[in-house]
C-alpha cells in the first residue's frame with residue numbers, strides 16, 4: 599500500500615516537473631521574443647538617430663563641437679543598450695520582468711526620438727521661415743531683387759530633387775536650401791542707388807556690386823552654424839571657364855555653388871529688372887544651353903534643362919513689395 603502511494607507521489611511530481619519545465623520554456627521563449635522585438639526596434643532607433651543627426655542637425659549644430667560630442671554620446675548609449683539586449687537574449691536568463699523592461703525601454707526610446715525629431719523639425723521650419731522673411735525684406739529694398747532669393751531657393755530645391763543620387767548625397771539639403779536663400783544677402787552692403795540704378799552700371803559701381811559675395815561672407819562670419827555654406831555663397835558668381843568674379847578655376851568651384859549659379863541665371867533672365875524686361879522660360883533655357891560649358895557647368899545645366907517647364911515655373915514665389923502688398927511674381931515676370 600505504502601509502495602503504491604509512493605509511486606503515485608513520484609508520478610505526480612514527474613508530471614508537475616514536466617509542466618513546470620514546459621512553463622519555463624514557454625516563459626523563456628516569450629521573453630526572448632519580446633527581447634528580440636525590442637532589439638529590432640533598437641536597431642531602427644539607431645538608424646533613425648543617425649539620420650536625425652545627419653539631416654536635421656547639420657545647420658543648427660554645425661561648428662559646435664560641444665553638441666557634436668553629445669550627439670556621439672547619445673549614439674554610443676543606444677548601441678550599448680542594443681548590445682545589452684542581445685547579451686540578455688542569448689547569454690542571460692530572460693524572464694518576463696527583464697523582457698518587459700527591455701521591450702518597453704525600446705518603445706520609450708522611439709517615442710523620445712520622435713518627440714526630439716518633431717521639436718527640431720518645427721524649430722528648423724521656423725528658423726527657415728524667419729530667414730525667408732528677412733530675405734524678402736532685404737530683396738524688397740531692391741526693385742531688381744524682389745522675390746529673386748525665394749525664386750532661387752525654390753529652383754535650387756527643385757534642381758536638387760532632379761540630381762543624380764551620387765551628386766545629391768554629396769550635398770546636405772538643409773545647408774543647400776539656406777545657401778540658395780542667402781546667396782545674395784551680401785547685397786545688403788551695396789548702396790541702394792547702385793541696386794536700383796536704371797540702365798547699366800559704370801566700372802566703379804560694378805566693382806562694388808561684384809563684391810557682394812565677399813560681403814555675404816563677412817555678414818555670416820558671426821554665425822558658426824553657417825560655416826559650411828559660406829564658400830558656396832562666396833563662389834556663386836564663379837564661372838566654369840574660370841572667368842567669374844574672383845577668377846576661381848572651374849574644378850575648384852564647389853558643386854553647390856555651381857548649382858546655385860544655374861538657378862540664379864535662370865531666375866535673373868526670367869525676372870523683370872530695371873534695365874531689362876522679363877524673358878520667357880524658353881528664352882532662358884536657350885541662354886542656359888548657350889552658356890553651358892563656359893559660364894555654367896554643362897552637366898548641371900543639362901539636368902536643369904531636363905526639368906519640366908511646369909515645375910520650374912511653379913518655383914516663382916509670392917513677393918513682398920516695399921508698400922507691404924503681396925504680389926505674384928508670376929504676374930511680374932510673365933512666365
Ligand SMILES: [Fe+2]
Pocket residue numbers: 781782810834835
Ligand atoms: Fe549674386
